[in-house]
Amino acid sequence: MLRRRILFIATASISACIAIGATSCTKSETPQAPTTSPAQPAAQTSVAQTAAAAQHAAPGKVEQEITISPDGDNLYWATKKLEVKAGSTVKLTLKNTASTTAGMPHNWVLTKPGTDQQVATDGMQAGEDHNWVAEGPNVIAHTALAKPGTEASVTFVAPPAGEYTYICTYPGHATTMNGKLISK
Ligand SMILES: [Cu+2]
Incomplete structure (x- = not known):
């Protein structure tokens, strides 16, 4: 159960990045509060925003x-x-x-x-x-x-x-x- 939830959050995070656009996701030096995309289904928005915000606050190590x-x-x-x-x-x-x-x-x-x-x-x-x-x-x-x-x-x-x-x-x-x- 927990594992499925983590997978969901990861997926939602990536979708949120794509939906939100480049500014908030790609420039770690100028973090911005994520905005709600109209394309994002309402049910996913809060999870996606939370996950996206966490990701922007701590960008992954360059792979x-x-x-x-x-x-x-x-x-x-x-x-x-x-x-x-x-x-x-x-x-x-x-x-x-x-x-x-x-x-x-x-x-x-x-x-x-x-x-x-x-x-x-x-x-x-x-x-x-x-x-x-x-x-x-x-x-x-x-x-x-x-x-x-x-x-x-x-x-x-x-x-x-x-x-x-x-x-x-x-x-x-x-x-x-x-x-x-x-x-x-
Ligand atoms: Cu050119």
């Missing part, structure tokens, strides 16, 4: 570190496929290895399945002040914008098993600057 870079000054990722373990704590570092003369700024944004184009459009509207990212339920995790020669990291809980698209939401980049994150 996997990933580094990703653009392909030089091209608008492609050098790595087009990443693999993570579902539910594990992952630290991703975007090293913008583009040249400081002709390179572009980039960010790394992990999106819910089927939403990458919407996230790119929303990001453009969010503007540079928000790193070209509109945080919301479609954004699972994202880094800040990294100028050429700099890097930006994000620590997040890997989403439930499935295939996810990551993009750069700097205006115009997402159409070519995308890849697949496989969670299993």
Whole structure:
């Protein structure tokens, strides 16, 4: 009985993270009170919020570190496929290895399945002040914008098993600057 309850809480916690979005789940340095997502069934809300709050207060130890870079000054990722373990704590570092003369700024944004184009459009509207990212339920995790020669990291809980698209939401980049994150 107890074991089943723990499993439920863990599952609810992950769902809550996905539903709540990137801000509260991915940036341990700026914890925020979890908000109630309208998509969350009412019966699960209190458990999910409690579990999510506990998780944010004490983020898991980093279990996997990933580094990703653009392909030089091209608008492609050098790595087009990443693999993570579902539910594990992952630290991703975007090293913008583009040249400081002709390179572009980039960010790394992990999106819910089927939403990458919407996230790119929303990001453009969010503007540079928000790193070209509109945080919301479609954004699972994202880094800040990294100028050429700099890097930006994000620590997040890997989403439930499935295939996810990551993009750069700097205006115009997402159409070519995308890849697949496989969670299993
Ligand atoms: Cu970019």
